[in-house]
Amino acid sequence: MNSLSLSKETSPPAKRFKDLLQYSSRALHLVWSTSRSLALVFAVLTLAAGALPAGIAWVSQLIVDGVVAAMDQFKQSGEVLADPVMLYVLCEGILVILLAGCQRGISTCQALLRALLGQKISLMILEKAQQLTLTQFEDAEFYDKLLRARREASTRPLSLVTGTFGLLQNLISLGSYAVLLFQFSPWAVLILVSGGIPEFLSEAKFSGDKFRLFRRRTPETRMQMYLETVLAREDYAKEVKLFQLGPLLLGRYRDIFARIFSEDRALTLRRDCWGFALGLVSTAAFYGAYVWIAVSAISGALSLGQMTMYLLLFRQGQSAVSSCLKAISGMYEDNLYLSNLYEYLEQSIPEKQGGLRQGKKTGDGVRFENVTFTYPNAEEPALQDISFHLKPGESLALVGENGSGKTTLIKLLTRLYQPTNGRILLDDLDLQQWDAEALRQRIGVIFQDYGRYQFLVGENIGIGDVHHFADRQRWQQAAERGMAAEFIEKLPEGYDTQLGKWFNRGRELSGGQWQKIALSRAFMRADADILVLDEPTATMDAAAETAVFEHFRRLSQGKMNILISHRFSTVRKFDQILVFDNGRIIEHGRHEQLMKMDGKYAFLFSLQAAGYLEDA
Numbered sequence: 310m311n312s313l314s315l316s317k318e319t320s321p322p323a324k325r326f327k328d329l330l331q332y333s334s335r336a337l338h339l340v341w342s343t344s345r346s347l348a349l350v351f352a353v354l355t356l357a358a359g360a361l362p363a364g365i366a367w368v369s370q371l372i373v374d375g376v377v378a379a380m381d382q383f384k385q386s387g388e389v390l391a392d393p394v395m396l397y398v399l400c401e402g403i404l405v406i407l408l409a410g411c412q413r414g415i416s417t418c419q420a421l422l423r424a425l426l427g428q429k430i431s432l433m434i435l436e437k438a439q440q441l442t443l444t445q446f447e448d449a450e451f452y453d454k455l456l457r458a459r460r461e462a463s464t465r466p467l468s469l470v471t472g473t474f475g476l477l478q479n480l481i482s483l484g485s486y487a488v489l490l491f492q493f494s495p496w497a498v499l500i501l502v503s504g505g506i507p508e509f510l511s512e513a514k515f516s517g518d519k520f521r522l523f524r525r526r527t528p529e530t531r532m533q534m535y536l537e538t539v540l541a542r543e544d545y546a547k548e549v550k551l552f553q554l555g556p557l558l559l560g561r562y563r564d565i566f567a568r569i570f571s572e573d574r575a576l577t578l579r580r581d582c583w584g585f586a587l588g589l590v591s592t593a594a595f596y597g598a599y600v601w602i603a604v605s606a607i608s609g610a611l612s613l614g615q616m617t618m619y620l621l622l623f624r625q626g627q628s629a630v631s632s633c634l635k636a637i638s639g640m641y642e643d644n645l646y647l648s649n650l651y652e653y654l655e656q657s658i659p660e661k662q663g664g665l666r667q668g669k670k671t672g673d674g675v676r677f678e679n680v681t682f683t684y685p686n687a688e689e690p691a692l693q694d695i696s697f698h699l700k701p702g703e704s705l706a707l708v709g710e711n712g713s714g715k716t717t718l719i720k721l722l723t724r725l726y727q728p729t730n731g732r733i734l735l736d737d738l739d740l741q742q743w744d745a746e747a748l749r750q751r752i753g754v755i756f757q758d759y760g761r762y763q764f765l766v767g768e769n770i771g772i773g774d775v776h777h778f779a780d781r782q783r784w785q786q787a788a789e790r791g792m793a794a795e796f797i798e799k800l801p802e803g804y805d806t807q808l809g810k811w812f813n814r815g816r817e818l819s820g821g822q823w824q825k826i827a828l829s830r831a832f833m834r835a836d837a838d839i840l841v842l843d844e845p846t847a848t849m850d851a852a853a854e855t856a857v858f859e860h861f862r863r864l865s866q867g868k869m870n871i872l873i874s875h876r877f878s879t880v881r882k883f884d885q886i887l888v889f890d891n892g893r894i895i896e897h898g899r900h901e902q903l904m905k906m907d908g909k910y911a912f913l914f915s916l917q918a919a920g921y922l923e924d925a
């Protein structure tokens with residue numbers, strides 16, 4: 310639980326009220342910046358809707374008294390004097406129409422603002438996500454914040470503003486009722502207001518309980534959402550069916566729901582029982598006042614019209630008091646939820662790294678100097694004391710067992726993470742000092758777990774370089790280099806074929822075809838001088854693999870090529886081979902040198918060669 314909500318839960322009422330106002334003003338500002346004209350119309354209509362009911366009650370008194378006077382007149386003179394009453398009825402009709410118009414207008418404004426605000430906040434959340442680091446994304450607590458912000462916060466600002474305006478509207482109504490009721494008795498005003506307070510206190514307490522429940526179970530909600538994804542998405546469907554995971558996962562899903570529901574049920578029951586019991590206080594207050602007003606009318610202290618008006622005022626006043634108090638407790642709840650949004654939006658962004666677009670020694674290439682790296686929350690370093698120098702025109706292969714640190718090295722080179730110790734230099738300039746855009750433009754990289762985007766085939770290649778995202782000529786060149794052109798041209802709509810099953814006419818590709826698309830993506834960055842391929846041919850057939858490496862070597866002359874591969878036959882021609890074991894480089898050299906060493910590389914190479922011979 311964070312300090313913000315803790316402070317809210319333990320702070321004194323005055324401070325809480327101040328926080329409430331702070332978030333209300335932030336929410337108002339958000340709505341104002343979303344659409345000034347709608348916010349203005351909303352405000353004006355709310356004020357009008359607040360003042361009109363008292364006017365209607367007042368006119369209804371005039372009608373009743375007018376009828377009574379006309380009845381007297383009729384008894385005395387036999388003359389029907391209906392004109393003033395008709396006029397009052399007409400006035401009341403007009404006021405009622407105006408009120409209905411205001412209420413309709415308010416709900417129209419709310420609907421429009423809700424749509425605009427939902428979009429604005431979603432964008433704010435997604436834009437913020439672009440500024441965060443990979444480390445933040447991999448942090449479970451951060452994910453909880455993101456989820457909480459996304460789940461509720463898009464509706465809460467409008468709800469807070471609606472609550473604020475609603476409160477204002479009801480306060481205006483209440484003020485105008487109080488002025489009229491005051492003429493009857495100041496005590497009546499006091500009874501009116503105090504009758505609703507117990508219910509309000511219970512509402513406020515249960516809103517806080519509900520919010521705390523919501524925060525505490527975010528990890529469970531996240532698991533539920535994850536299970537929904539696994540159970541209902543096409544990329545998991547195969548395994549879910551074949552491993553018969555459905556019942557197991559559904560069981561987990563049900564268990565989580567049952568736990569959540571039992572907590573919710575208990576809270577809802579407590580909230581409603583208390584709400585009902587304390588609501589009786591205001592009902593008792595109303596009927597007490599009813600008797601009082603009726604007795605006053607019987608004893609002649611009030612006219613029939615006044616009695617009708619006061620009863621109306623009292624009933625409407627009570628509903629205005631309860632609306633005011635509900636609005637305040639609703640605002641309190643919205644405010645708690647809104648703190649999630651701001652907690653996420655105010656998440657600190659790592660300091661902007663360097664702004665240099667050129668190294669001190671152009672052409673020096675990449676240097677790792679005693680680099681050690683430990684993942685956040687990990688105990689053991691994933692890389693230890695790594696040093697090597699790769700010059701332009703050279704190729705580098707990284708080999709080693711699973712989990713030995715090869716991909717981690719690439720993540721450091723691409724500055725997705727920072728070394729814990731040591732430094733990485735490009736053209737003799739520390740990576741941290743490079744401008745992010747300039748650095749990323751120099752590196753073309755395809756990871757093992759590349760994205761399979763449900764876009765057009767061409768766009769899936771274009772993703773490799775956003776500056777040329779829609780450049781068809783570049784798509785084709787890149788596809789030829791990545792060995793994808795041949796199969797793409799055979800697709801019915803060529804580069805315009807929609808991929809994936811989420812959209813109409815979407816096609817699925819084979820694993821090897823997807824890998825060719827990913828490879829082509831790497832070749833989109835024609836200007837990049839560091840090309841990194843992380844196991845790029847694992848799912849390709851032998852012919853395609855040979856051709857890819859032929860291309861890779863030919864096209865990347867003068868560039869720095871880095872390849873991670875488990876196939877030793879593909880790395881033997883590389884200028885440098887780094888053999889990794891448990892995060893360290895245990896052997897380093899060319900194929901011939903490593904074979905002579907007769908160490909791990911030589912052992913694994915011979916093992917694979919023997920395997921090939923056996924297969925043959």
Ligand SMILES: Nc1ncnc2c1ncn2[C@@H]1O[C@H](COP(=O)(O)OP(=O)(O)OP(=O)(O)O)[C@@H](O)[C@H]1O
Binds near residue numbers: 709711714715718
């Ligand atoms: N995001 C992460 N957070 C924490 N630990 C990680 C993360 N990614 C990888 N690791 C750990 O770091 C170590 C090195 O992983 P890395 O992915 O670099 O291995 P690799 O040599 O590329 O393996 P493979 O050949 O299987 O691709 C492993 O022990 C792995 O569990």
